[in-house]
Amino acid sequence: MTSFWFDPWLxxxxxxxxxxxxxxxxxxSDSTVGEMGSWVEGHWVWDLRWRRNLFVFExxxxxxxxxxxxxxxxxxxxxxxxxxHDPSGSYSVKSAFLALSRSTVDEVIFSVAxxxxxxxxxxxxxxxxxxx
Numbered sequence: 001m002t003s004f005w006f007d008p009w010l011x012x013x014x015x016x017x018x019x020x021x022x023x024x025x026x027x028x029s030d031s032t033v034g035e036m037g038s039w040v041e042g043h044w045v046w047d048l049r050w051r052r053n054l055f056v057f058e059x060x061x062x063x064x065x066x067x068x069x070x071x072x073x074x075x076x077x078x079x080x081x082x083x084x085h086d087p088s089g090s091y092s093v094k095s096a097f098l099a100l101s102r103s104t105v106d107e108v109i110f111s112v113a114x115x116x117x118x119x120x121x122x123x124x125x126x127x128x129x130x131x132x
Contacts, residue, residue: 001079002033009033010072019065021058027051037074044074 002009005016005023016023023029027049028036037046046069054062083091085099123129 004031004033004036005029010068015065019061022061022065025050025052025054025058
């Protein structure tokens with residue numbers, strides 16, 4: 001379901017930004033990653049199609065794109081979300097609350113910006129402890 005050109009699935013930036021000229025020449029501008037190739041004898045083979053013949057400088061861009069694509073790992077398993085703050089991998093309000101609570105406490109107690117431990121008064125003001 002990942003958009004080949006629009007989603008930042010490869011090296012952090014959408015391919016339509018990295019390879020703007022190729023995106024403009026592509027006849028597959030709305031395709032997903034899965035629609036841009038196929039499995040042949042257990043190996044993923046890219047099948048990029050163009051609305052016109054590419055210019056010489058675009059062929060150099062295409063070589064760079066193919067080099068990036070060949071470094072990518074394509075898998076037959078479906079994409080899924082995993083919530084790293086719960087051992088089951090499932091999101092819950094409780095696990096989010098606990099993760100945020102731990103994060104807030106860690107930030108307050110180990111305040112690197114001030115390079116010192118906060119006082120009890122400071123902890124109380126931030127709601128970390130209930131009594132001074």
